Amino acid sequence: MRPPPPETDTELSACVDAARSGDEDAFRALFRAVQPRLLRYLRVLVGADAEDVASETWLQIARDLRGFKGDFDGFRGWAATIGRHRALDHVRHQRRRPAAPVPDEDLTDLEAPSDTAAMAVDALSTDAALTLIASLPQDQAEAVLLRVVMGLDARSAGKVLGKRPGAVRTAAHRGLRRLAARLGPDADARPTDPMIPAGALTPRDAT
Template sequence: MTEADGPLTETIRAAQAGDETAFVHLYRALHPRLLRYVGTLVGDAEGDGDAEEVTAGAWQEIARDLGTFDGDGTCFRAWCARIARTRALTHLGHRPARPARGPRHPGPRHPRAQRPAPHPEAAPKRPDSGRTLALIAWLPREEADAVALRAIVGLDAERAAYVLGTSPAAARSAAHRGVRRLADQLGEAAAGACLTGEPAGDATCTATWMLRGM
C-alpha cells in the first residue's frame, strides 16, 4: 500500500459502514482514473460517450458489491479497475464492430513504416493528457491495457496482473513493450521535455515524459 492509499483505505471502511459521504469521496477520488482507463479500452479517450456509460455501470456494480471487498486502498483501485475492465470488454462484445485502429488486429507486427502513427509534427510539445490517452488507446490491446493500468490507475505489476488475469511478469512485459512503442512514436518532439541529466534520446526518458503528461 502506498502512503497516499492510507486515507483511501479509511474512506473505504467508512463507506462499507454505510457512510454515504465516504462513498462520494471514493467516487471523486477514483472516477477520473477509471473513466480514462475505460476510454483507452473502448476507444473513447475523451470519456464523453461509451466510456462514460461503461464507467457508470461499473460504479453501480462497485456500490452493490462494496461490502464484499476486503483489502487496502491499493487493492481497491485494482478491484475497481477489474470491474470496469470486465464491463468494458462486455460492452465491446455487444456493440457493432468498428474499423480496427492501429495494430490491434491479429497477425504479424507491421513494419514501422506501415504502422498507423501520429504525424511527427502533431506530436505534443508538452504533456497533453488527451493526446497521451489517444496514443495509449492506439497500442495493441494487451499493451494498452498494461500501460493504462500503470500510468492511469497507478497499479504495480502484481495488481495489474490481477486485473488482467495474467502473471506479474506478463503484465510487466506488456507495459514495457507498450511504453517503448509510445516512446518510439513520440520521438524527438518529446525528448526535450526530459528531466535534466537524462539522456535526451533515451526511450525510457521519453516514456517518462509521456507518463508525466497523464
C-alpha cells in the same frame, strides 16, 4: 495542478472501510479519487462509451462494496477489474447488435465543454496522451494504463488482466518503447508542450 488528491492512500483506505459500512461521504471520496482514472482506462477499452461503462461499474461497486475487503489499493484494482468486465460486456453487446455502432463523431462528445481555457489546454494534452496510448496494441495499452493511470503495481495489474505480473511488465515495457519511438528522441529538456508529435495521432481522434 498535480494529482495529489485531497486524501492520501491511507486516508482513502479508511474511506474504503467507512464506505463499506455505509458512509456516503467516504464513498464520495472514493468515487472522486478513482473515477477519473477509471474513465481514462475505460476510454481505451470502449472509447466514447467510457462514461456509460464507468457508471455501470460504479453501480456494481456501490452494490457489492459491502462484500469487499481490502485497502484503497485493492479497491482501485477491484474497480478496474469490474470496469474491465463491464467494458468487455459492452463490447460484446455492441458486436451482437451492430445496429448501434458508435460513430466516430461521438468521440468528441466525450469531452464535455470545460469551463476555462486553461482547462481545455489541460484536457487536450491528457486526451492526446490517452489517445496515443490507446493506439498501442491492446495488451500494451492496458498494461501501461493500469500501471500509470490506475496506479496499480504489476502484480495488481496482472490480476485485473488475468495475467502474470511478468507478462504485464513485458507488455508495459513494450508499450513504453513503442511510445518512446513515436515520440521521437528527447530533446533532453522536457518539451514545453509535452505532447503531440506530429503524425502520431490522426487528427480526427485528437479531439
